[in-house]
Amino acid sequence: MSFLSNLSWRYATKQFDTTKKVSDTDLEKILEAIRMTPTSFGLQPYHFYVVTNQEIKDKIQAAAWNQPQIGTASHLIVFTARTDFVANNNEYFELMSGGNADVRAKLKGFEDMLVGAVGSKNEADYLTWASKQAYIAHGFGLAAAAELQIDSCAMEGFDPVAVGELLGLPASQKTLVLLPIGYRAEWEAPRGPKVRFSKEALFTFVK
Numbered sequence: 001m002s003f004l005s006n007l008s009w010r011y012a013t014k015q016f017d018t019t020k021k022v023s024d025t026d027l028e029k030i031l032e033a034i035r036m037t038p039t040s041f042g043l044q045p046y047h048f049y050v051v052t053n054q055e056i057k058d059k060i061q062a063a064a065w066n067q068p069q070i071g072t073a074s075h076l077i078v079f080t081a082r083t084d085f086v087a088n089n090n091e092y093f094e095l096m097s098g099g100n101a102d103v104r105a106k107l108k109g110f111e112d113m114l115v116g117a118v119g120s121k122n123e124a125d126y127l128t129w130a131s132k133q134a135y136i137a138h139g140f141g142l143a144a145a146a147e148l149q150i151d152s153c154a155m156e157g158f159d160p161v162a163v164g165e166l167l168g169l170p171a172s173q174k175t176l177v178l179l180p181i182g183y184r185a186e187w188e189a190p191r192g193p194k195v196r197f198s199k200e201a202l203f204t205f206v207k
């Protein structure tokens, strides 16, 4: 099947078959798609948790209106935004420069520009900015799963503070959105045809 037909095949799965697990090879592909996400300035202000521990999944489910996608998922990917701009910025430029001080010095103009453009945001604006990047990663993960015919469900219906506490997140990481993945339970069927606005309603061509 093509990428587009896989996007049509996928749906927000409510219950996974607990006897079927996503293989390490397929998980690796999904995580690699997430890792390859483009970000503003390349800064990658996010971190991801891949939860397979059943007890923790069950506790997260309890903090998510008891939605069964979480407890029944093969893997639960938790998307968080990083808000520690200084540390993240430093990590990024160390990576870019390969730890070489001379190379890093040559990148100073770019670094200063980035500090000016991004580092000057207040905390709330910075979190919003970082969250946008994390949601792109979430879309990449969801699409990569569909491409492998692995089911998933985008999920925002949970208490982000409670989930952050369950995972022991540092104060610099904020839980945003979940992506449980697995294989749809046999008895579950997609809820009829997809509901999407028409192309005419969604796209305006400016020629």
Ligand SMILES: Cc1cc2nc3c(=O)[nH]c(=O)nc-3n(C[C@H](O)[C@H](O)[C@H](O)COP(=O)(O)O)c2cc1C
Binding pocket: 010, 011, 012, 013, 014, 067, 153, 154, 155, 156, 157, 158, 177, 194
């Ligand atoms: C950001 C986001 C958050 C969502 N949160 C939930 C959720 O908490 N629980 C749920 O069952 N579905 C959730 N959904 C799934 C949507 O309801 C679903 O994607 C939408 O109705 C379109 O249907 P489809 O994904 O089956 O094509 C979420 C989707 C997105 C994109």
